[in-house]
Amino acid sequence: MRIFSKGKDISGRTIVVGCGRLGANLANTLSDGGGDVIIIDRNEESFRKLSSSFGGITVTGDATEMLVLERADIKKATAVISVTNNDNTNIMVAQLAKEHFGIGQVIARLYDPERDCVYREFAIDTICPAVLSTKEIDKLLGVPETEGESA
Amino acid sequence: MKKRVLLIGGFHKTRFLAVSLIKRGYHVSAINSNMDHCVALADIKELKVFHGDGSKPFILEDANAYDTEIAIALTGRDDDNLVICELCKKKFRVKKTVALVSDPKKTEFFYRMGIDSVVCAITAIAGIIEQQALLDEIAALVPVGKGHIRIAQVPISQTAPAANKKLWELSLPSDVIVGCVLRGDKSMIPRGDTRILAGDELLLISTDEHETAAVLELTGR
Numbered sequence: 001m002r003i004f005s006k007g008k009d010i011s012g013r014t015i016v017v018g019c020g021r022l023g024a025n026l027a028n029t030l031s032d033g034g035g036d037v038i039i040i041d042r043n044e045e046s047f048r049k050l051s052s053s054f055g056g057i058t059v060t061g062d063a064t065e066m067l068v069l070e071r072a073d074i075k076k077a078t079a080v081i082s083v084t085n086n087d088n089t090n091i092m093v094a095q096l097a098k099e100h101f102g103i104g105q106v107i108a109r110l111y112d113p114e115r116d117c118v119y120r121e122f123a124i125d126t127i128c129p130a131v132l133s134t135k136e137i138d139k140l141l142g143v144p145e146t147e148g149e150s151a
Numbered sequence: 152m153k154k155r156v157l158l159i160g161g162f163h164k165t166r167f168l169a170v171s172l173i174k175r176g177y178h179v180s181a182i183n184s185n186m187d188h189c190v191a192l193a194d195i196k197e198l199k200v201f202h203g204d205g206s207k208p209f210i211l212e213d214a215n216a217y218d219t220e221i222a223i224a225l226t227g228r229d230d231d232n233l234v235i236c237e238l239c240k241k242k243f244r245v246k247k248t249v250a251l252v253s254d255p256k257k258t259e260f261f262y263r264m265g266i267d268s269v270v271c272a273i274t275a276i277a278g279i280i281e282q283q284a285l286l287d288e289i290a291a292l293v294p295v296g297k298g299h300i301r302i303a304q305v306p307i308s309q310t311a312p313a314a315n316k317k318l319w320e321l322s323l324p325s326d327v328i329v330g331c332v333l334r335g336d337k338s339m340i341p342r343g344d345t346r347i348l349a350g351d352e353l354l355l356i357s358t359d360e361h362e363t364a365a366v367l368e369l370t371g372r
Contacts, residue, residue: 064230066256088206091237092230100260114208118237 015040015077017063017093018084022109024049026081031056038072063093069101079105087112094124153178154220159205159235161225161251162188168223169198180214206234208242216243223249229257236266294359302330302356305369309349313369319343327357327365 012035016027019041027039028051037056040063041047047058061068063082074080080097082090087110094108099122107125110116119126155178158165165181169192172179179198182205183189189202203210205226216222222239224232232250239245249268252261261269282292291304307314313321318329318341331354332341339345347353357365366372 064228065254086230088228088230088234092233095233095264096257096260099263112207115206115234115238117242118234121241 012036012078013038013073013076014079014081015072015074015097017041017080017082017090019043019046019049019058020083020085021049023081023083026083027056028054038077040068040072064089064096066096066100069093069096074101074103077101077103079103079107081107083109087115091115091119094119095122098122098124155180155215155218156221156223157182157211157214157216157219157239157245159211159222159224159226160184160231161227162191164225164251166192166195168225169195173197180219182210182214206231206238208238211235211238211243216245219243219245221245221247221249223251225251227253229253233261233264233266236261237264240265299359300356301359301362302354303362303366304333305353305355305366307347307349307351307353307369310371311349311369312371313347313353314349316347317343318345318347321368323368324357324361324364326361327355330354330356 014030014035014037016023016037016039019027019039023039023041027037030037031054038059039047039050039056040059040061042060042062044060050058059068059072061071063069063084074097080093080103082093084090090108090110094106097103098106105125107127108119109127109129111129113128113131116126153176156172158168158179158181160183162183162185165183169179169181173195180201181192181198182201182203183192184202184204186202189200192198193200201210201214203213205211205224216239219239222236222245224235226232226235229252232252236248236250240248247267249270250261250266252258252269252271253273255271255274258269258271278294293302294300295302323329329341332339332345332347333352333354334348334350353369355362355365
């Protein structure tokens with residue numbers, strides 16, 4: 001038994017918060033790659049988006065509640081990825097993970113890039129779909145990348 | 152200069168607070184994302200009401216968050232209240248931020264995130280209910296220092312074990328102090344040789360865990 005649990009620690013345990021399209025996809029990919037995955041969503045129905053081969057654990061509950069995060073054994077996680085459809089929820093989950101539970105790698109998806117001053121000082125990685133899309137479209141249009149020249 | 156207060160979210164609490172703050176001479180603005188609530192809040196004289204999501208920076212800017220001294224987040228969601236206060240603090244340099252929190256376990260975390268004052272409705276209400284339930288032994292209770300230290304007003308009846316005893320004759324827990332003895336219109340700071348009489352009221356300063364034992368020693372209940 002020891003050997004098994006040791007093997008798991010090396011590969012790392014990822015907690016995904018929010019089982020939407022992105023969350024479910026991410027969880028499936030991580031699980032298929034042999035990772036240890038726990039996915040949290042407050043709606044049990046959302047877990048239907050997971051593929052049948054998903055080998056991780058599902059936890060139903062509001063991830064902004066300490067109890068739910070503790071139930072998902074967050075202290076043992078190596079990475080926490082918050083991708084719910086609510087920016088504020090993602091910010092709070094990320095800050096809880098980083099500051100309260102001391103998780104090394106924390107990633108949050110944020111729709112609104114304007115709130116960056118809130119989490120800039122914490123070492124939280126953020127993914128902003130609007131910014132990514134703009135870059136991609138610019139690339140397709142052949143607009144040369146201009147650094148430091150915004151607005 | 153009148154101080155400016157910004158209330159974000161909430162309805163009944165916001166209405167009550169706004170009226171009370173305006174009466175004390177504050178400039179009060181409110182942000183609410185519910186249009187009906189905004190219309191109802193706009194009935195309050197001198198209250199400026201803004202419609203929108205208070206966790207969005209441009210809404211806070213519209214509501215003059217830059218000139219605000221105190222921001223109070225009263226929405227029903229902990230995450231919204233956290234982000235609102237962090238925005239107010241970091242982006243708009245608001246001097247004092249107050250957040251309502253529903254999960255008592257998060258109070259510490261909110262303080263660590265730089266919020267100046269965190270109010271947990273559940274612990275506050277539970278405290279009041281407890282006070283009402285224990286009213287026989289305790290006449291009034293004031294929690295201080297995040298609620299771990301409390302000042303209780305304890306009446307001493309004829310039959311209380313502490314009646315007619317000197318303070319040093321009582322075996323009170325070590326984390327408890329009798330700060331004041333109220334006797335009729337007079338009050339005195341007691342010493343070890345002060346005799347407690349029936350009808351006195353004692354002001355007890357204690358940690359919350361030792362209070363019950365102290366009250367039992369004094370009143371027998």
